[in-house]
Amino acid sequence: MIALGGSIGTGLFVASGLTISSAGPGGALVAYISVGIMVYFLMTSLGEMATYMPISGSFASYAGKFVDPALGFALGWNYWLNWVITLAVDITTVSIIIKFWLPNSPTWIFSLLALGVMFVINIISARSFAETEYWLSLIKILVILIFIFLGFLMIFGKLKQPFTGMQNFTYKKAPFLGLLPMLGAFSTAAFSFQGTELIGITAGESDNPEESIPKATKQIFWRILLFYILSIFVISCLIPYDSPFLLGSSTKDIAISPFTLVFKQSGLNSAASIMNFVILISVLSSANSGIYAATRMLYSLSYHEGALSIFIRTNKRGVPSLALFVTTFIGLLIFFMNFFEVRIYDFLVTASGLTGFIAWLGISISHLRFRMVLKKKNIPLNSLKYRAKFFPLGPILSTLICIMIILEKGVELTIDFNWYELLITYSCIPIFLILFLGYKLKHHTKLIPLNDVNIKK
Secondary structure, eight states: OHHHHHTOSHHHHTHHHHHHHHHHHHHHHHHHHHHHHHHHHHHHHHHHHHHHSOOTTHHHHHHHHHTOHHHHHHHHHHHHHHHHHHHHHHHHHHHHHHTTTOTTSOTHHHHHHHHHHHHHHHHHOHHHHHHHHHHHHHHHHHHHHHHHHHHHHHHTTOSSOOOOTTGGGGSTTOSOOOHHHHHHHHHHHHHHHTTTTHHHHHGGGOSOHHHHHHHHHHHHHHHHHHHHHHHHHHHHHHSOTTOHHHHTOOSSOTTOOHHHHHHHHTTOTTHHHHHHHHHHHHHHHHHHHHHHHHHHHHHHHHHTTSSOGGGGOOOTTSOOHHHHHHHHHHHHHHHHGGGTOTTHHHHHHHHHHHHHHHHHHHHHHHHHHHHHHHHHTTOOGGGOSSOOTTTTHHHHHHHHHHHHHHHHHHHHHHHTTOHHHHHHHTTHHHHHHHHHHHHHHHHTOOOOOGGGOOOOO
């Protein structure tokens, strides 16, 4: 439920409209299906490693153990930065959402309140985080199920609506608006799926990871794929791709959600307020996941001597309290940057997306090395509690798609001569390389020989 809820947010509720308008209904479906399959492969790779060796540091720890300590160090700080930025974006988005109801109030106060609540939830215990995330995720899932149900009734003309069927799929230039727009939709779709890797982060504190992680991995593909694909299908059938509302959909344009438009068509007069509340729940869920993941990653870095040893300290309930405090404080500082730079919000959204793709690449590379170690040490695959499907196709395909998505955004910005945004978007790559090379030069690390890899749990 945590991984499922963590990956369902504004990417589906808001940005899906922009994907349909730019790539067409067919292009959007191809993008979401392709990325969904890639995410499935990533989660099976992570699930195999997490059941064999459940660690809070997840893929960063695996990269350090199976590949190179420098890679684990760089991936760990990259992922921490990813979630700290996402935390700042989420609490900023809270103020944007609240403006829908209170346009003339100082809504930044609600952002600070949301951050304070998330801090308290996480400082109590890991169970407190999990319980909160469970209920927030449940609300989102119920809304999506209601949306899909009402949507199909409307498509077949059962709610005082004329039968529309698949008319909007072939409307004007639909279903496909070109190869480049469809490839561009891959990045939006991938951003929507980010957060599924949380199953690896939570493995270290799971009561029974050998049962819970495989179960979550098997279920998450079908759940996410069904929720996303059916939602995109319903939107595409009911709203033409050139609708000005879809063209206006963006992270900042919370009120114009394709979900809101469909609910309004169904006759729900308070659709905008309801969806605004659901999007608020989604943002709070993302912030809750973000502060948890970043804290555990900082703790893991400290445990493996990649950060100051003080961050390894925990309170009586096992929460790394100092790591939590520092993570929250840095997120707060980034949030306050909005008051000095008007466009910083858009830059943060862009930057956080690319750091997530780097993390996914780390999962694929670590899994490939993990299997190579097993083969080298003659450890039989049937000894694994959970085995990833379609190996090595899965991690290889995931790696190729991740690289394609990273490069596509750069090509798009280069064609548009948008050098400033190009620099901001790819700023995390030199940061990652500095971390990787800096650690390597300082500690003289190298690719760990397969015979020297410590595969013990």
